[in-house]
Amino acid sequence: MFIVLIGIVSLFADMTYEGARSITGPFLATLGASATVVGIVAGLGELLGNALRLVSGWVADKTQKYWTITFTGYFINLLAVPLLALAGSWQIAAVLMILERTGKAIRKPARDAMLSNATSSVGHGKGFGVHEALDQVGAVSGPLIVSVVFFFSKDYHHSFATLFIPALLALSVLTVARINFPNTRVLEVPDQTKKAIASKRFYWFYLIALSLIGAGFADYSLIAYHFDKSGQVMAEWIPVMYAVAMGVDALAALLLGKLFDKFGIRILIFSTIISLLFAPLVFQGNLYTAIAGMICWGVGMGAQESIVSAVLASILPAGKRATGFGVFYAVFGVAWFLGSALMGWLYDISITWLILFSMTIQLAAIPFFIKLTTLKMKMQ
Numbered sequence: 001m002f003i004v005l006i007g008i009v010s011l012f013a014d015m016t017y018e019g020a021r022s023i024t025g026p027f028l029a030t031l032g033a034s035a036t037v038v039g040i041v042a043g044l045g046e047l048l049g050n051a052l053r054l055v056s057g058w059v060a061d062k063t064q065k066y067w068t069i070t071f072t073g074y075f076i077n078l079l080a081v082p083l084l085a086l087a088g089s090w091q092i093a094a095v096l097m098i099l100e101r102t103g104k105a106i107r108k109p110a111r112d113a114m115l116s117n118a119t120s121s122v123g124h125g126k127g128f129g130v131h132e133a134l135d136q137v138g139a140v141s142g143p144l145i146v147s148v149v150f151f152f153s154k155d156y157h158h159s160f161a162t163l164f165i166p167a168l169l170a171l172s173v174l175t176v177a178r179i180n181f182p183n184t185r186v187l188e189v190p191d192q193t194k195k196a197i198a199s200k201r202f203y204w205f206y207l208i209a210l211s212l213i214g215a216g217f218a219d220y221s222l223i224a225y226h227f228d229k230s231g232q233v234m235a236e237w238i239p240v241m242y243a244v245a246m247g248v249d250a251l252a253a254l255l256l257g258k259l260f261d262k263f264g265i266r267i268l269i270f271s272t273i274i275s276l277l278f279a280p281l282v283f284q285g286n287l288y289t290a291i292a293g294m295i296c297w298g299v300g301m302g303a304q305e306s307i308v309s310a311v312l313a314s315i316l317p318a319g320k321r322a323t324g325f326g327v328f329y330a331v332f333g334v335a336w337f338l339g340s341a342l343m344g345w346l347y348d349i350s351i352t353w354l355i356l357f358s359m360t361i362q363l364a365a366i367p368f369f370i371k372l373t374t375l376k377m378k379m380q
Helices: 002-030 035-063 066-079 082-086 090-119 124-153 156-162 164-180 190-194 200-215 220-230 235-275 278-283 287-315 318-349 351-363 366-379
Strands: none
Touching: 002 035, 002 066, 002 082, 002 090, 002 124, 002 156, 002 164, 002 220, 002 235, 035 066, 035 090, 035 220, 035 318, 066 090, 066 164, 082 090, 082 156, 090 124, 090 287, 090 318, 124 156, 124 235, 124 287, 156 164, 200 235, 200 287, 200 318, 200 351, 200 366, 220 235, 220 278, 220 287, 220 318, 235 287, 235 351, 235 366, 278 287, 278 351, 287 318, 318 351
């Protein structure tokens, strides 16, 4: 029940901020931002947001105030989005975009730590996969809602204002979850806790591998900017493309989560090979290759949001999970920022070099996944 409730919270939350992210690229462009600015803003939001998770995760484990931290993060995360309706310059919009990422950073380690307590009884892969699937129902519907509003209004500000409704719904369901499950530690299955693998070597190899993936994974703000600038996708359909990717994300999360419980971390090798193909398909070609590219991009997102969390939940001891999640996301965020900023810069110089960089650096993660598979087998 807890997994479902938090999944519904994520559904409305994603409806809010993923709906916004589907148009932030072209929105910034209308306010005078360049591709470099879009890449830096997107990357900086991830950098600051993920770096803050290092602190919020440690504070959550130290104080045990998981719910307080989760509520604070969701409040900032969600209310920054409709405020974009008031932004009159790309600088103000950038601040709000970064603030939204900051709110997510505050609540994510604490929330994921609570989720890991509940997923221990059903399998971490399955549990996080179900959560991600519900999450992506919102990620699909949010961009579609934004697309419809923009189609009739031709105004990005109206689209952002509409997202105030799902933001309030998310906070309401979160309150219900808090009332019904004040202490999620009681949901932990003791036998699963004993099987947690405490290996710093495994953890850091895993972090390096995922950081390489993050560095080469283009933020949708840059992709949307490209669609708008190149004319590859009509403006009204840019949010729909994001919805397609989020739908794939949901299905991939369910499938990959179950496969992870059965086959382990080597499933990430498979998902990486598919996801790295997004770059040439999205940044070169036509509408049809763009759709194919967004499908590959969605598979990569599904893996990041389900398997990544499931692996961390399975290797971190219960009392240190929020801290472990926080450290992981902080380093991952630095890699995402550097990659996003570089890809934004490369876009202004040469799309071919952007594609080569994205594919090469993601491909470099595969040897680490092979090594991790060997380490996991030795540790069991």
